[in-house]
Amino acid sequence: MVNEAVIGIDLGTSAIKLLAVSREGEVLGVQSEPLPLYQDYPGYSEQDPDEWNAAMQRGLKHLLRQPQMAEVVIKGASFSGQMHGLVLVDEAGRPLRRAILWNDTRTTPQCELIKEKHGDQVLGNPVVEGFTLTKLLWVKENEPEVWGKAAAFMLPKDYLRYCLTGEIFTEFSDAAATMLWNPQAKAWDKELGEEFGIPDIYPDVLQSHDEAGTFNALLAAELGLGTDVPVFAGGADNACGALGSGVINPNDSICSIGTSGVLLICEPVGGAEGYGHKIHLMNHAVPDVNYLMGVTLSAGYSLSWFKREFYADESFEQLLDEAREAGIGAHGLIFTPYLAGERTPHGDASIRGSFIGISGSNTRGDFARAVVEGITYSLYDSLIYLRSVGKNVTKIVSTGGGAKSDFWLQLQADVFNAEIYKLKHEEGPSMGAAMLAAYGLGWYPSLTDCAKQFIHYTTTFKPDLKRHKAYEDYFQIYQQVYNATRRLTKNLLELQKK
Template identity: 85%
Template structure:
């Protein structure tokens, strides 16, 4: 008998990642398949759900033929995926249109409609363009003939799981990101939906570790898998990313820097309904745990843009090396990372980025330093607020692009004034999905026990109080950038429409 393993499948924005993990937490295989992004008009961001399915199937084939996977028995599968996206199905279960993604900002008018009726917050969350309710209203108002055919809506990873099982479900961590699920009662607020003309097109909601069907028989036969292999519900990418980093108990925190950036803190269910300040309140993939989350829309995206334009022939390592050499503050330079608007704390789709303090003596290394610091300041904005409402955050697990550089990890420790923990093996949300499958199979008595086996840390970066005080002085100037540039950047956007 070969090794027993579970699969975690993460549907990202740029790629699908598949991860095979053994019962003892050993990573056996990894496979990534790229995805296309469609941005037909400014502010639009869509993907083809059928391309997701094709990429998943190709990824499964490519993963299972890897030499190290020979003899491995796949005992369970689970999912994580990009949040907020809208997949509309007709009565036959086919997608009616491309999926509208989390970073699509076309729904500002729908946000204004919701705010006029319900105020700045709905069910503990700020009314912002990313959430699924705004997308449902956009389709209803702009594609009425298509809207009439809508029978069910799903979140992105739930559509992938449906392709694998033929069963339609969502789960609490993703449903809580729609602006239609009450995170305290864990039930759809259908009365709220009715206020905005949303019919009963809601999927059933189950726990993240619940079984949601079994493997498609035809695909299982093609792959050499058992058609009775259980498929578990899974979770939203931020919830699974936290789980896959061991962030599952009250006051556990994670800083994740991908395309967007997230500062996430766990708390027990039963807290206040909302915290204001554009902080999100959502259900974790762990039962009886919520999390509070601040979001920077253009975190890693800012760095990728900067490298593409200013370091096209150099590596990220070279860019960060020059950033480190520049020193704190990049010789008087501040960067506001609002390339695609901002979520926390401003909730403004129209704000755009800026460099402030440019002089003729600035080098490209200074600019690189400003970008890294600006991204970190944006996440610090959320941390300051959460500390102000009583969250005692002194230790943070760092993941994503910000965790690939010891320089940036130390910078996070100094800016946040917190210990920063580096994972030994960082597999992101796909690891959280794999853990949900392992727990769902009964391999471990709890997700905490699973985390003890699966999650390990290597280094801890401790804050330097002197450097923290210096960063605080720059942060106070950074904090003024939003108000100082808001009107100007909005006017510039209007000029582009002429």
């Protein structure tokens, strides 16, 4: 029997993931292709857009050549991708330089310039180094020869889609990550851009489920696809990750622990004009839904770093087993996951991580436990702020690395004092991208109907009030570490520059 399917393509920081999903929501094939990262100077984080394209094309070929894909007919594709990144192209659509990524922190002077004119928030979002406007200003000020050739800017996944279709677009959820897009008006604020010397190099904007072109004929023939296979606009990775987890209705919430960490809650369009405390306001990939989001820059990255340095010859499972045995509070040890600065609630590119409370009796397992707890505390910082402004968060879907361990899922439930839902199949943003293609093709009357077919949950982890109170005592100390160390770590960074 011939299966009809869609392909969801997620451009991450470490890899591109491709997912083939049937009309019924069954995952038919998965392929991942690694990506190099360039960090030439402290605070720099770049990737080559052409390496993205090469990895995507390899991934498509490998996916479609998997034996189980032999009788599958691809009817459409869509994208998810890392947010905030800057791809500048010339008149011929060629990249003018490497892409500057979401976790690049070189643009502190540009942030200060924006704050001088507009304060700490612009268009409902905090002024922080990650956003695209700051990167545009950095290139304008530091690479005038590149700036003079720029004909358009794109977000990362939009460049990949351009490579498939030859058409330049973005869509609401990624546009909202630029600091040039008004998420309430759903329009570019070109007057703001003109104020900072940004010419009219904006991409046209679609809804996430709109068709944005078709596979180019040469690539379609090489892949064995039919003619005119549609490609849909797609969405930002956090929007697609939420969609691919069924988080699409007001008050639906998700905790995602990947390289970065996200605590996200949905709300209707028009429900917020923007909050303080470094909370982001974004358009969802779902029509007429926005979301509020707190971000931990080094969530899973903190655990990956710790494993690489202290558990290099052991598995993540062994690390987490030792963390579990250490017990709540890690025998008086606290870790702050500020390895690359922090977004929420501090918005500080200069802060760095700390272990506080080290004694001669601490074990390696205590350090592992402290890292897991510190990542979770950082996300809890976002959650308690959202609760303080009236968001009733009692149920959270957990995804990413933190969802692969029942120990960590229970820890999230106890720290957050909320029920944590585990997905039956956790495919993340690539599933959200596939759902946008399925909806765009008209397979389902709404994304809600699509989610009912595609998304299923298994275990629910319920909070234990006694453990929650124990974590609260440690969390109160965790919150004090930032102010106690920020000047010290900034001074250390200055010494490294000498």
